[in-house]
Amino acid sequence: MSDDRAAQLQSLSIDRSEPEASNSPLKVIVAMVLAALVSVLITWWWMNGQIKQVRSDAATAIAAAQENIPVSGSSAPATAPRASGLVASGYVTARRQATVSAEITGTIREILFDEGSKVEAGQVLARLDDKRAIISLRQAKAQTESARRNVQSLQARIVEADIVLGRAQTLADKAIGPKAAVTAAAAALKTLQAQLAGARADLAASKANVASQVDLVERHVVRAPYAGVVIAKNAQVGEILSPSSAGGGFTRTGIATIVDMQSLEIEVDVNEGQIGRVSPGQKVEAVLDAYQNWKIPAQVVAIIPTANRARATIKVRVSFDEIDARVLPDMAVKVTFIE
Known part of the structure; x- marks a missing residue:
């Protein structure tokens, strides 16, 4: 009995040699x-x-x-170091840029160009409807031909009247014919001569009218005023083209905008306080915003003798030493005036 009780007490005792499981x-x-x-x-x-x-x-x-x-x-x-000097900003501009139009009002029948096209001086850009002008030209030519025939007829009648006058004069000299016949024949000859002068004047007027109608027909053709590149197409076939804007929004005043790429230069606004550092003929280094690693040699052409009161700047024209195809109108550019 005592052994069983000792075993139970032993089982209830705490073994200090084992780690506490609660700390793990x-x-x-x-x-x-x-x-x-x-x-x-x-x-x-x-x-x-x-x-x-x-x-x-x-x-x-x-x-x-x-x-x-x-x-x-x-x-x-x-990259090569930039040149030292006054720095200013500007834009590429064209000295020769024109919006081409017709000299008369008419409906556009044909357009022979597109944006980006290179054109030569005198090249046909467009044609207007010229049916009425051609009809008027044909009528003027017919009137001219009629006037020419009238002149020829009067010339023949004058030859006949001169013969009649000579015969009458011969008969009168021989006392065979009356002197009145001579007077009548002479009067008839002078009348025909006056009519011939009038007919010749009419013929000249008819020829002038033909020339005018030919010029009118030619005015229906729009040509390039100089060689360049078309940068804008401002009208389409079927629209009305007029040199003035009297027709409102339904009338085109120009058919194309042409730029002479050989006339490109730079316009720069220089602060009034720095204009003393700029002089005509001065060397310039230009850098386009589109090609910032490309330094373009240029020089000052002129200093415009007027100031912008609002901006306190003076405009300076700068020309490129050589024209490159990468340079385009209205490109932004920074220039350094080399000192």
């Missing part, structure tokens, strides 16, 4: 937190080192670009 989850959590902190510290240290390296590389590249030294490991060539 807490240690696991602590270990996980410590591991996370170590991982974060390692990541921060590595990223900080990379940022410093990037900043160092960027500073090296900037310094190399300023000193015109190629960066190691880069195959791109270093």
